[in-house]
Amino acid sequence: SILPKIPVADGKVEINGVLVNLPSHPPLVLIDDWTAVTKRWPFFNYDIYAERMNKPVLPYLVQLDADDEYGFLRLWPQHKGGSSMHIGYAIQWYAFAAIVFFTYFGVNIKRVDSQEVDDE
Secondary structure, three states, rough: OOOOOOOOOOOOOOOEEEEOOOOOOOOOOOOOOHOOOOOOOOOOOHOOOHHHHOOOOOOEEEEOOOOOOOOOOOOOOOOOOEEEEHHHHHHHHHHHHHHEEEEEEHHHHOOOOHHHHHOO
């Protein structure tokens, strides 16, 4: 509930970082103005930020380098998706298809007694 004091440098400051797109906000937001409830933002919304600052805002974010002297400790998560993830998903879905296939035939095919066939 207590926000930290962040020191601000006087004059112009040069920063180094990576320009990234922010992940999209959640598909369902139950509170229109959540800043009235808390000082923390559960997700960053460019439109609300631009409205609050009365300035246009580009839809990008600069993630500062870890070695940059300004700011705080930064350990940005890196996306390291590869083909192994897709192979795992493929194996998973083929396994689901096999389970459905064998379950369908196991439930719908029943053994017929030879005596029942002779009676008809």
